[in-house]
Amino acid sequence: MIVVGGGISGLTAAWRLRGDAEVTVLEGGPRIGGKLRTGTLAGAPVDEGAESLMALRPEAVRLAQDVGLGAELCDPAPAPTTLWSDGALRPLPQGHVMGIPTEPDALAGTGLLSEEGAARLRHEEALPAEALTEDVSVAEYLGGRLGQEAVDRLVEPLLGGVYAGRPDRLSLRAALPRVAAVAERGEPLLSALRRMRTPRGAAQGPRVVPVQGLRGGTGRLPRAVAEASGARILTGTRARELQRTAAGRWRVLAVTSDGPLLMEADAVVLAVPAYEAAELLRPHAPLADADLGAIQxxxxxxxxxxxxxxxxxxxxxxxxxxxxxxxxxxxxxxxxxxxxxxxxxxxxxxxxxxxxxxxxxxxxxxxxxxxxxxxxxxxxxxxxxxxxxxxxxxxxxxxxxxxxxxxxxQYGVGHKERVARVREAVGKLSGIQLCGAAYEGVGVAACVSTGTGAARALTEG
Ligand SMILES: Cc1cc2nc3c(=O)[nH]c(=O)nc-3n(C[C@H](O)[C@H](O)[C@H](O)COP(=O)(O)OP(=O)(O)OC[C@H]3O[C@@H](n4cnc5c(N)ncnc54)[C@H](O)[C@@H]3O)c2cc1C
Known part of the structure; x- marks a missing residue:
C-alpha cells in the first residue's frame, strides 16, 4: 500500500497497517512529520509547529504510548488562559468553554468586557432558545446569544489560536460541536454549558490536564511512529498524479530530485492537505475535487x-x-x-x-x-x-x-456536510482513503484518529 504524505495522519495510517500490508510512505518534503517539527534554537530543541497534544481525547497520547514515548509525555505548568486585551493581560475566569464564560459573574473586575458587553452576556439565559436546524457561523449563533463583544473579545482569540480562523466564517457544528449540540437541542447556552462542565467536586480530584507535551519536542512523535511502522519512507518524493490501472490497481506518479518515480499498489491513503488531495483526485472524483478545493x-x-x-x-x-x-x-x-x-x-x-x-x-x-x-x-x-x-x-x-x-x-459553514460528500464520492473509488487535518479536526489527536480510520477502512474493507 502507498501512503501519500508523511505527516502524523499518514504515519499513523502506515503504523496501523503494519503486519497487514507492505507500506511505502511518499513524503514530498525533506523530512517526515509535517506540522510536527522540532528544530533548534539557542542550542535547545524547540517545536516549530504543534507543541502540545490534546489529552482530553485519547488518540494522540495513546499513540505516543504505543510507540514507546509514554515516559516522555509531560504536563504543562498550570496557568490560566490569558488574553492580552484592551491593553492589559487579563486571565479568563476558570470554567470557560472556548472562551465562553459559563459563570458570567466571574467576569466582574477582569476588564475583559465593557459593562454593556457583560450585561448582554448575562442576558443570554433570558433569551428564548429555538432549536437550530442548520449549520451557521460561530459568530451568527454566539453573537445572537452572547453579543458581538463577547464573540470578539472572548471567543475569537481562542478560535484564532486553534484554527487561525474568523468566527464569522467558521462552522458552529465543526468548530464548536459541543455548543452546536446545545443549539440544536434548543436550550439556553450558558446554563447547558454549566451543566456539562467538570463538576465542582472534581476540583479536589486529580487536575484535568487538557494537553500534554513531549520532552524534547513533539517532532519526536512522527519519527517514533515511522520507525515503529516498519514502512519504507521516501522523503523528497512528491506525488503528482494518481492513475487507475487496467487491473483496477492504483499507480502513483511522483517526482523526486532524481527524476520521476512510478509505483503501483492495491490501495492508496491520501494524507495530504485538502488542496493536494483535490489535485490528485481530480480525474477520478470530480465532485470530491470541487469540495476539497473549496476548503480555505x-x-x-x-x-x-x-x-x-x-x-x-x-x-x-x-x-x-x-x-x-x-x-x-x-x-x-x-x-x-x-x-x-x-x-x-x-x-x-x-x-x-x-x-x-x-x-x-x-x-x-x-x-x-x-x-x-x-x-x-x-x-x-x-x-x-x-x-x-x-x-x-x-x-x-x-x-x-x-x-x-x-x-x-478552515472549517467553513457546512463543513461537515462537505466532508460527508467528499467521503461519499471517494468511497466509490475502491482502494482510496483520505485522512488528515482537513476533515474531522485540525488537532493532532483528530489527525491520528483519521489516520487510524483510513487504515481500518482498508484492512476491514
Ligand atoms: C503553527 C501550528 C501550530 C499547531 N499547534 C498545534 C498544537 O499545539 N496542538 C495540536 O493538536 N495541533 C496543532 N496544530 C495542528 C496540527 O499540528 C496539524 O493539523 C497536524 O499536524 C496535521 O497533520 P497531517 O498529517 O494531517 O498534515 P501535515 O502535517 O500537513 O502533513 C502532510 C504531509 O504531506 C506532505 N505532502 C503534501 N503534499 C504531498 C504530495 N503531493 N506528495 C507527498 N507528500 C505531500 C507534506 O509535505 C506534509 O509533510 C498546529 C498547526 C500549526 C500550523
Missing amino acids: HASTAVVTMAFPRTKALARGDALPEGNGFLVPAVDGHTIKAATFLSNKWRWQSEAAPDVFLLRTSIGRVCEEHRLDVPDRHLVRSSVIELHQALGSIGEPVAARVTRWERGLP
Missing part, C-alpha cells in the same frame, strides 16, 4: 525567540509569568498569541537554562498581508508587541521564523 486554508508564522535570562534580571526586567497569552483580532495587533515555552514546559527550561524561550504566532485567515514581509520584520513586530504587553523583557539573542503557508484548513 490560513497561513501562519511562528516566531521563536530566546531572551537572555541573566541580562534581563541584571537590568531589573521581569521575565514573563504564566504560559502565554492570546490576542483578540479587534485590537489590531500583529501577533495573535504568545507562548512562554520556558514556563509552560519544564523540559524546555531545563534544555536551555540561560535563556527564556518564547514564541509568537502571526496570521489568521485573510491576514496574509501580515506575513508578506521579511522574517526580520516578523521578529521586530513580535518584540515590539511583547514589550507592549509585558514591559521590557530585553532583546532576543536568537530568533527563528517558521512559516506555515496554507497550514491550517
Whole structure:
C-alpha cells in the first residue's frame, strides 16, 4: 500500500497497517512529520509547529504510548488562559468553554468586557432558545446569544489560536460541536454549558490536564511512529498524479530530485492537505475535487525567540509569568498569541537554562498581508508587541521564523456536510482513503484518529 504524505495522519495510517500490508510512505518534503517539527534554537530543541497534544481525547497520547514515548509525555505548568486585551493581560475566569464564560459573574473586575458587553452576556439565559436546524457561523449563533463583544473579545482569540480562523466564517457544528449540540437541542447556552462542565467536586480530584507535551519536542512523535511502522519512507518524493490501472490497481506518479518515480499498489491513503488531495483526485472524483478545493486554508508564522535570562534580571526586567497569552483580532495587533515555552514546559527550561524561550504566532485567515514581509520584520513586530504587553523583557539573542503557508484548513459553514460528500464520492473509488487535518479536526489527536480510520477502512474493507 502507498501512503501519500508523511505527516502524523499518514504515519499513523502506515503504523496501523503494519503486519497487514507492505507500506511505502511518499513524503514530498525533506523530512517526515509535517506540522510536527522540532528544530533548534539557542542550542535547545524547540517545536516549530504543534507543541502540545490534546489529552482530553485519547488518540494522540495513546499513540505516543504505543510507540514507546509514554515516559516522555509531560504536563504543562498550570496557568490560566490569558488574553492580552484592551491593553492589559487579563486571565479568563476558570470554567470557560472556548472562551465562553459559563459563570458570567466571574467576569466582574477582569476588564475583559465593557459593562454593556457583560450585561448582554448575562442576558443570554433570558433569551428564548429555538432549536437550530442548520449549520451557521460561530459568530451568527454566539453573537445572537452572547453579543458581538463577547464573540470578539472572548471567543475569537481562542478560535484564532486553534484554527487561525474568523468566527464569522467558521462552522458552529465543526468548530464548536459541543455548543452546536446545545443549539440544536434548543436550550439556553450558558446554563447547558454549566451543566456539562467538570463538576465542582472534581476540583479536589486529580487536575484535568487538557494537553500534554513531549520532552524534547513533539517532532519526536512522527519519527517514533515511522520507525515503529516498519514502512519504507521516501522523503523528497512528491506525488503528482494518481492513475487507475487496467487491473483496477492504483499507480502513483511522483517526482523526486532524481527524476520521476512510478509505483503501483492495491490501495492508496491520501494524507495530504485538502488542496493536494483535490489535485490528485481530480480525474477520478470530480465532485470530491470541487469540495476539497473549496476548503480555505490560513497561513501562519511562528516566531521563536530566546531572551537572555541573566541580562534581563541584571537590568531589573521581569521575565514573563504564566504560559502565554492570546490576542483578540479587534485590537489590531500583529501577533495573535504568545507562548512562554520556558514556563509552560519544564523540559524546555531545563534544555536551555540561560535563556527564556518564547514564541509568537502571526496570521489568521485573510491576514496574509501580515506575513508578506521579511522574517526580520516578523521578529521586530513580535518584540515590539511583547514589550507592549509585558514591559521590557530585553532583546532576543536568537530568533527563528517558521512559516506555515496554507497550514491550517478552515472549517467553513457546512463543513461537515462537505466532508460527508467528499467521503461519499471517494468511497466509490475502491482502494482510496483520505485522512488528515482537513476533515474531522485540525488537532493532532483528530489527525491520528483519521489516520487510524483510513487504515481500518482498508484492512476491514
Ligand atoms: C503553527 C501550528 C501550530 C499547531 N499547534 C498545534 C498544537 O499545539 N496542538 C495540536 O493538536 N495541533 C496543532 N496544530 C495542528 C496540527 O499540528 C496539524 O493539523 C497536524 O499536524 C496535521 O497533520 P497531517 O498529517 O494531517 O498534515 P501535515 O502535517 O500537513 O502533513 C502532510 C504531509 O504531506 C506532505 N505532502 C503534501 N503534499 C504531498 C504530495 N503531493 N506528495 C507527498 N507528500 C505531500 C507534506 O509535505 C506534509 O509533510 C498546529 C498547526 C500549526 C500550523
